[in-house]
Amino acid sequence: MKHQDIAATATPVETTHDSAEKHVTGRADYTDDLAVPQGxxxxxxxxxxxxxxxxxxxxxxxxxxxxxxxxxxxxxxxxxxxxxxxxxxxxxxxxxxxxxxxxxxxxxxxxxxxxxxxxxxxxxxxxxxxxxPFALDPIAARDSGMGLVTEGMTLRRGAPEEAMPQAPRRLTGRMAIGGQDHFYLEGxxxxxxxxxxxxxxxxxxxxxxxxxxxxxxxxxxxxxxxxxxxxxxxxxxxxxxxxxxxxxxxxxxxxxxxxxxxxxxxPDRDDDMTATGKRHDFVVDYAVGFDDAGKILAVEGDWYARCGFSADLSGPVTDRALFHADNAYFYPAVELRSHPLKTNTVSNTAFRGFGGPQGVIVAERLMEEIAYATGQDTLAVRKANFYRNGDLTPYHQTVEDMILPRLVAELEETSAYAARRQSVLDFNADMEARGGPLRRGLALTPVKFGISFTATHYNQAGALVHVYSDGSIHLNHGGCEMGQGLHTKIAQVVADAFQVSLSRIKVTKTTTEKVPNTSATAASSGTDLNGMAALNACEQIKARLIAFLCEARDATPDEVRFVPDHVFVQGEAIPFAQVVHMAYMARVQLSAAGFYATPKIHWNRAKGQGRPFYYYAYGAACAEVSVDTLTGEYVVERADVLHDVGRSLNPALDRGQVEGAFVQGMGWLTSEELWWDAKGRLRTYAPSTYKIPLASDRPKHFDVRLADWSVNKERTIKRSKAVGEPPFMLGISVFEAIGHAVASVAGYRIAPRLDAPATPERVLMAIERLRGAA
CATH class of the missing domain: 3.90.1170.50 (Aldehyde oxidase/xanthine dehydrogenase, a/b hammerhead)
Structure with missing residues (x-):
């Protein structure tokens, strides 16, 4: 067989989730499906x-x-x-x-x-x-002296105490940011x-x-x-x-x-929701100084978190809220402080984004405040404050891969942002003139999200690869499959390394018996870490096979190449299974434990300085909503998303992650409300009282695209980027669009200052408040 013919049979990148058919047919086994022993x-x-x-x-x-x-x-x-x-x-x-x-x-x-x-x-x-006596919310806990569940953190760069008073314009405000139940389908x-x-x-x-x-x-x-x-x-x-x-x-x-x-x-779902932690609620006090053009000069902020009765992961979660309080924007002088407060509620814990969304949304609130104060389009203010390469974050990491200007410009064009904004303004003016109840809102928001565990020692992974004598491959790694397609992606990495079809590879259950001392499958790092560990194991085995073939065929390493389902040796294509069997008969080790540790990262929490993130993932979303000013109800008319995953390992899986993250982020900011009564009982503890987005809540027009021109500058697996958490924050575009619609009732002169979630009740109250102030 000629080399070019073999190459033409290469496995396509866009591969179906390995359990997709099992998921939809009900044949996928979960813990509750396992046969239990007698007794x-x-x-x-x-x-x-x-x-x-x-x-x-x-x-x-x-x-x-x-x-x-x-x-x-x-x-x-x-x-x-x-x-x-x-x-x-x-x-x-x-x-x-x-x-x-x-x-x-x-x-x-x-x-x-x-x-x-x-x-x-x-x-x-x-x-x-x-x-x-008990305290439920963070401000009540602070005022009653409940104390912290763990030590807070301060990020500081420059001298905000000097820059803030000198700023031509200043604003202060408070934002309440609600929590969120995980609402996993399997409890x-x-x-x-x-x-x-x-x-x-x-x-x-x-x-x-x-x-x-x-x-x-x-x-x-x-x-x-x-x-x-x-x-x-x-x-x-x-x-x-x-x-x-x-x-x-x-x-x-x-x-x-x-x-x-x-x-x-x-447990039952209601006991599960009552006894397990949520996304952290925050109350944030912020101050921003800026010039007449809307350029930020100084930022200060305090993040007060409802952490619950014990520490759990509140320390790193509140840290990450500060890490992302800048989102995509450069703050010349800044001081940010976290206050992880003890409350008499269940201990809050990790949730997709891990505190990052609660930082990003405050950055977007600052952009909104400045835009309304200066009479500008919010997008213009956002673009004016974007990071440039070489800028330092509040935690003193240099931004080196800023692609948002290109990404946002592309989304502006493909979503027809300028024309649609004018159409929204015209629609609202017409409604105002006719006394109609409907208003429309439009917002385009970006995200810049750091990838790595901020606990540096978690940035490691292991994998175990066995090649059996018949050419079949057994893969085990430290990551856990939760529907995101991790096993499929790691199997693709192994298939590509050996240049074999996916049908040769079996991914087995994650178990502490095979790969020890694993990190959590979290922080969007599952593919980055475990993919590199699996690749390391494959390269060890390939090196042994190459050495064996060189000795057996009197060849040089340059004369040995892995091509689809074959190995080329001095121009001869030998089937992969035959090469493996030959190596087995020659007593070549066909198993390897791979390992990977993320390079370059370091972090000094006491100083609030370092490089906690290996790289950044970027994205942007443009959302348009309709709001009924008589009821506060709203509909998401359209959402256009452009997201950066580097060189995608599997575009189908990545698009699915972006779509799901967007809707889940939208749910956090619109309908998912946690509510405790005067006795301290969580009353939103079941599907009957807690509202996640339904299929009918998704945008009527939903266009999700990947930035296929992006390539990770860092040496990640195939130059891809993480995708699990970053697109969650794109749902903020819906929240901001609702704010834009609300602001129209006061002629866009007053920032709506919506708290999250923006339930219809909150939207209606904000409308009445703005009408009273206009």
Whole structure:
């Protein structure tokens, strides 16, 4: 076979998700689908019914006596430390012992022969509390002296205390930014199967198997090598399964080892939403100084976060809010401060964007404030303040790959922004003249998002590749599949390295037995890290094959080339499977453990300086909405998106990630509202009370394109860029477009200052407020 003929059969880049057919036919196995061993017990959690209080007594007699109940576990039954804190602060108990710190905190677990019996028995507990004062929101917590759950951070560059008073124009304001429930389709779940001696195997839905392994080992008082954690796939995670799974895995494992029987724990959706953390709510006080042209001169800000009763990941989340408080804009003099406040609510945790969206949206609020103050188009103000290459961020990283001017210019043209803006202005003027209720709004917003874990040691990954003697390939890596197509992309990397078809490669479940000490599948880094680790393993095996062929055929390395499903040696095309079998017969090692650590990054948190990010991903979205000024209701008429993923590994998967992120970001800022009552109870705890976007809420016209001209300047896998989190913030364009429509009722002279989420009620109140001020 000629070389060019073989090359023509190369695997296409745009490959279907490896589990797509299984997803839509229902054949994809999740943890709840696994066949359980005979004698499996079912656990259910008993939750507190006060927001803050001391437990005077806990009568579990009726629980223990309920039909089918085998045991009830409390804090006294935990062999090791009563803690699931991911940051080892020992502030996050598995079961509350004496002090209850939020409504819905786990107090005990029932073990029964069936899940239904365990669930019914859990409701029979009789608990007497000494109720204590509590604080739910960040400002109330700050004013009541609740304190911080972890140390805050300050980013500073220049002298804002000097630049701010000298600025020709200044503005101050406050913005409330709501949280968000992860609303993964597959809820939290764990199945623990006891083994010999101190061993236990856990099947669970987690983004961080290694952390589950270590936390479970800690709770059991055994070494990590006694615990195996397996993840085939998750039905969504979005950050909600990065640390929150620790609790469920620990309860199942403790019960399994105590009784020598498999134990499964799956909470109802309402208990899941009540007892697990959310995206952090923030209240942000900001000040900006600028000139008459709208150019920023100084920025100051304080980010007050509702963190919950324990630290969880609030430190790094609030750090990242500051890292992205500049978004795409250069602040000549700046000081930003985070305040991760303790509240009597569930501990908030990782969520897609990891605090970044709560920083980006404040940057966009500044652009909006300046635009209305100076009578300009918000896009003109945004473009005037874009970073230029060579500028320093507030954390002293140099911006070296700024492509937003080109990207935004392209989106302006393809979305017909200028013509549509004029059309919106004309429509609103006509409605105002006729007394009509409808208004339209248009906004084009950018995003610049840093890629890497800000905890530098997490920027590492491992992979294991076996090439079997028949030419088939087994791939295992440290990343977890949660619907994003990670396994497909890593398999493509391996297929490309060996120049074989994807059909040769089997990706197996993520397990701590094969790749140790893995990082969470988070921070948009799954493909970057695990793809490079898998490539490293492939290159080791290829080097051995090349050395073998050189010796066997008296060839030089330059005379050996991998081409589709063959290896060329001195002009002869040998089938890949034949080469592998020959190497096996010659006792060549055909297995390798790959490893990768992200280069160049470093970070000094105490100084607030360094290079926390390997590179930036960019994007922009143009959204148009219609708002009914009589009801506050709105419709997204159109959204045009242009997003930067570098040289895409799989455009179909990447477009899907951009589309999903946009809608999820839109939901965070429009309909997804968390609400606690006066007793500290979360009342938006079920699909009946918590509104995620529906299919009917998506933009009527939705055009998503990738910037196919972009190439990552850094040496990432195939020069691609991360795609999981950055496009989430493109949903801010919808929020800003709603603001534009609201501002029309006062002639665009007053910034609407909407808080998020911009529910119809908030939109209506903002309209009335602006009409009263006009």
């Amino acid at each position: 499996t017990l079912h656990a259910y959690l008993g939750l507190s019914r006060v927001a803050h209080g001391r437990i005077r007594s806990m009568d579990l007699g009726a629980v223990r006596a309920a039909p089918g109940v085998v045991d009830v576990l409390t804090a006294a039954d935990i062999p090791g430390p009563n803690d699931v804190s991911p940051v080892h602060k020992h502030d996050d108990p598995i079961f509350a012992d004496d002090l209850v710190q939020f409504h819905g905190q786990p107090l005990f677990a029932v073990l029964a022969e069936t899940r239904d019996r365990a669930r019914r028995a859990a409701a029979l507990a009789r608990i007497d509390y000494e109720e204590l 939290q779940i764990a199945l623990a199967i006891p083994g010999e001696d101190d061993e236990v195997t856990i099947f669970t839905s987690t983004q961080h198997p290694s952390e589950v392994q270590h936390i479970v080992a800690q709770a059991l008082g055994v070494p990590a090598n006694a615990v195996v954690v397996n993840v085939r796939r998750m039905g969504g995670g979005f950050g909600g399964k990065e640390t929150q799974m620790n609790l469920f895995a620990c309860v199942a494992a403790i019960a399994a080892k105590r009784w020598g029987r498999a134990v499964k724990l799956r």
